[in-house]
Amino acid sequence: MHVLFLTDNFPPEVNAPASRTFEHCREWVKAGHRVTVITCAPNFPQGRVFEGYHNRLLAREAMDGIEVVRVWSYIAANEGIVRRTLDYVSFMVTATLASLRVRRPDVVIATSPQFFTACAGYLASRLRRAPFIFELRDLWPESIRAVGAMRQSLILDWLEKLELFLYRKAKIIIPVTNAFKRNLVARGIQPAKIHVVTNGADLSLFRPREKDGELAEMLGLTGKFVAGYIGTHGLAHALETLLETTRLLQEEGQDDIHLLFLGNGASKTALRARAVELKLTNVTFLDTVPKADVVRYWSVLDASVIHLRRIDLFTTVIPSKLFECMAMGIPVLHGVPGESAEIVEGGRVGLIFEPENAQQLRDRLITLSRNRQLAKELGANGIEAARKFDRAHLANRMLQLIEGSLLSDVGERQVDDPQKTIGETLI
Structure with a gap:
């Protein structure tokens, strides 16, 4: 199976989305799958490109067996609505275009916290004719309202409509908390397509040790x-x-x-x-x-x-x-x-x-x-x-959900075309 994963945070960045994505993808590679990650030049949270990297139109590297494709984006510090929005939207555009250069993905996954990345994931899934999976790390744009980063506006109302559209279009949704699942169900999203995979820790790295x-x-x-x-x-x-x-x-x-x-x-x-x-x-x-x-x-x-x-x-x-x-x-x-x-x-x-x-x-x-x-x-x-909450076990749980969504998608395609076998669909 070839997984295409879109995220705007990835190592060497060290925030929670970067760590979760990397650790999950690493485990999937160990399980024998091919994983390609589309991300941007590492710069979070200060809005400065990390040493050894450049904000190029397209760059590639390998990281623990993961194929990493880095695209250009407008880089801004983690502050200020206008500049951060330009950051998010630019990544959405370049990540979508870069997905066309990835060879035959079987599934497209996009992760929040900001859902312009999820927009790119949905667009990439349509362009590549692959199922779209939404990993939900944050109820965005509700969190913008919560911290007062933007006043109540028609823009936020429109973004919430876009948010619900993406939930409905996703083959499955993987939130990180049960509370997120309850929120989505209360807003009309089918419970059967929502599967919780919590955050966790890499127990090979985070373990008891003597005080330094x-x-x-x-x-x-x-x-x-x-x-x-x-x-x-x-x-x-x-x-x-x-x-x-x-x-x-x-x-x-x-x-x-x-x-x-x-x-x-x-x-x-x-x-x-x-x-x-x-x-x-x-x-x-x-x-x-x-x-x-x-x-x-x-x-x-x-x-x-x-x-x-x-x-x-x-x-x-x-x-x-x-x-x-x-x-x-x-x-x-x-x-x-x-x-x-x-x-x-x-x-x-x-x-x-x-x-x-x-x-x-x-x-x-x-x-x-x-x-x-x-x-x-x-x-x-x-x-x-x-x-x-061992990250390796959680990664395996998410992998099972991905594989299950693919089998379900194969079944739906076979109804449309009974002559097509599962092997032909997944190759």
Whole structure:
């Protein structure tokens, strides 16, 4: 089987869509399938092309057996509606055109979070006469409304109509949460075509390891209780709450608790400025590091903070970093209600706090820093719970869904042309 996968994020980018796509495609190649990925030059989230890459009209490379086709796009930082829209639309156009240069795909998959990529996937599937599968990572454009990045408008209304059109045209839809499935069903999408494959962690990379003492010393964190936020610093994450928590701790003289920020995003400059304004000495900001190195930084953490704005939409999401810190055996301080909080509470892998409530986060930090036995138990529970979210198993589950959709498509074609065999259809 030849899978054509469209995504605007792919390694060496290290965000959740890039990691999930790469790890799934890698497993499919191991299973003996051919996989071609169409993506753009790596630039997320700062809008600068990574060293060693160029924003060319078309470039090719191989990555763990995956054929990677990189196309030109208008590159912008992860901020500003107009420039980001130009980024999305340009990739939609060039990715669609590039799909014509890919030899005989059997299926076309496109992933969100922004669905202009899904538009390209649908167009490519029509041009190549292959089934279209929509991997749903975000309810976009609903998330734009939720964070206030764009005012209510006829444009958003039109985008929602386009969103529903794509859902209806997809052979199957693969959302990453059960809440997403419920949302789609409530909006009239057939439940039978929706199959949940959650996010997970690469357990060969994210696993328990000793604290990296050399790194801790280099960062000035030796002897500290280190809580960390690792990931994108975006509008949705409301990381001002974490700074307010550190302000409370500093004023109270809780000098042994330190907060580490690792990553980049639209809010990082403002967060740094706010930390300086508050004269915080218990905060460290670091830029994004390669995926293979991030486990060193996870290892110095005594707790991981996961946080999103207090918005109803975010009760439907499951931040992928949850599975990574579980796999590492790091207790979670979780400020996201809903389906992800159920995982935290059900597996007893961390402590819950209310989103945007700095006082509650402060209380949970003190609890874990003073009760190391509790922190140890939560971490051990996380290691056990993470086994259910092994990326290799999840990739195999998605592969079975893809293969099932192809067999279904073959059956439909045979009804139209009884003389055509399954082998003739798939070759």
